Amino acid sequence: MINQFGSFSLYFSLLCSSYLIYKSFISQTTINKRLSENVFSVLSVQLVLTLISFFSLIYAFVISDFSNITVYNNSHTLKPLFYKISGAWGNHEGSLLLWLLVLTVFLYVFFITTKKLNIKYRLLTIFFQQIIIFGFLVFIIFTSNPFLNIFPVPEEGLGLNPILQDPALAIHPPLLYVGYVGTSLIFSSSLATLVCGTINKTWASHIKKWILISWIFLSVGILLGSIWAYYELGWGGFWFWDPVENVSLMPWLCLTALLHTIIVLKNRNLFHSWTIILSITTFSLSMSGTFLVRSGILNSIHTFANDPTRGIFILTFLFILIVISVFIFFFNQKNIPDNLKKTYLISKETGILINNWFMMFFLSVVLIGTAYPIFLEVINDSKISVGPPFYHKLMVPFLIPFLFFMAIGPRTKWIKDKVMKFNLSQIILFVICLLISYFITSITNTKYLFSLLLFSLSFYLFFNVIRSFSLKNSTLSQKVSHLGFSLFILSILLNGILSKEISSNMKVGDEINFMNKKITFENIKIEDGANFKTLIGNFKLYDKSQVTDFNPEIRIYNQPETITSEADISSSLYLDNFLVFSLLKNDGYFNVRYQYKPLMFWIWFSIIIMSLGAVISFLKKNEK
């Protein structure tokens, strides 16, 4: 019953979408007030319909209605309620419905917050956004309908992959999707403003809010995914250069570039075409991210079992969207104002341009590393993977100049500045940073020119950002975000050189010695959890006079039958001790892995600070 509700709402929503595409297209020339009210009511109806279908899916999950195939495949009566609900978007069909919901909500919010803007611009934004919504609706209804029935109705569902039964992963997809979908609105709005010929300061300050929102959600979404991978997969790192991670990083890099460019457009009325190109690219990357993750094309160790045929649709749709946008871009060149304004080499504009170059470089590296294996497989059928060494080798050397420009860039003024900014105090500061780095690299035995420079520049950036809080040359949000980034780089570097790990096969009673520490395997006990049995190991870590207990778990789920390891992490501000064990074979041996990870907290926290900067900028009215 509820299934039919959900399904029909999708069909009606498709009707609304078709109507809006038609209406907004023909009426952008003849505008009157009544029409805009008309569009508004259809938009509201569409929003309500999408909400109905989304909540009927959640309802079906909550009551475990196994006549619904999606529920049957991904749920189980014994699952905790929280994971029944999050199970609604933990699968392909449901996650697309969530995409659709966010698309609709964003467009609605856009419509009610832009009442003061040009009507033609608003209608065109609706037009482009509705094309995207239409495409997604068709995709959902015809290839991945979440409301298909199964008969006879099964007694019990197949259950949700236990590894996904985790609070961080329950909210990770919605956050990431808000970020992804936010870029769709930026895309629609840039095309609309291009057609209207209104790429100017007003548009820039209006769209900047949307860029900020997407950026914040994307950052926090990636952060949560990363934290989840850290403790749930038991690899003990925060980033693995896995294709699935890379596809979320690519739109982030592009969006970060856009976030900087839009500031130039807003303040100096420059970089018009570049802004539009970046908006189109960001959205294409978000779409292809969804496509690559969901199609099973990516050869990833993260990959979930899924259906490759669906990929063709998204790929075609994405291709059409890109072609349309490129056409619009070229046929509306006359609407792009000429950059006749005089620009100088030493100015904030140049600084931001340099930032964009680096972002584009990092983006191309990630893009090639992710896409190359796919192409190679198509071309000569060989199967390859591109690992972390590739990315490190290409990105880390470029971080050195990047950090340097980031340190001096924000201090320059708009329009024109003097070279004299490089005065004695800066040189002294740099020498101090060199000394600190020399000290750090000597005591940790990582004394290479490379790491020395990397450290010095990170410190140089850090101190420059700290100092900038007392100066008045840029906004508070910029300072906070850059502070977050400099802390991020510093914590990554320190974490990278100070991390240690050991793994060993142990029986109860065994002990291992590692870095003046002793780890003993005390005992093991079996307990019952909500929907799993669990083996709880008891380990003791003797570090000088200090004894820490670790109780990692091995959980055995039976619906579906899966074993997961839950790491036990003792976290403090400076240090994470990470211990995880897993089953090997039933002869008493367990595989135990201990990791010593300094500053993990700061890696996570620095991203929060970066996002906080964006939040400050978002909340501020009419900043200069």
Add this chain to the structure above:
Amino acid sequence: MYGKKVKLRAFFIILVFISAVLITFLVINSLKENVVYFKSPTEIKNLTQIDKNKIRIGGMVKKNSIEVNSENLKFIVTDFKNEIIVSYNGAVPNLFEEEKGVVAEGYLQDRKFFKAEKILAKHDENYMPPEVKEAISNN
């Protein structure tokens, strides 16, 4: 001569071109060195010479083949046609079991012996690495 604008534009285009060439060169060079090929036990058997580079191998863990002691782990990877012995010393992911798919990264010692540096995790109990699926269905 040409106007200032044209000069500026030409300079810009040359700059973009040079950096594009440079990036491509860097990327391709580094790709060559850091790409890891995937091979099935059958492909390894048919190799004309043993690769010195890091590779990935994949297949099913043979039944009753896992041997554990406190130092390391030995098991046999099979694609139901050919087999290879893998020895490994390190952390093992959760879904590593006999008669399940596995992907290991490391170095070939000879055609029958592989020294793994890493065993890769999977998220899904039904998931089989695409390469493994293909390797098995080809045989």
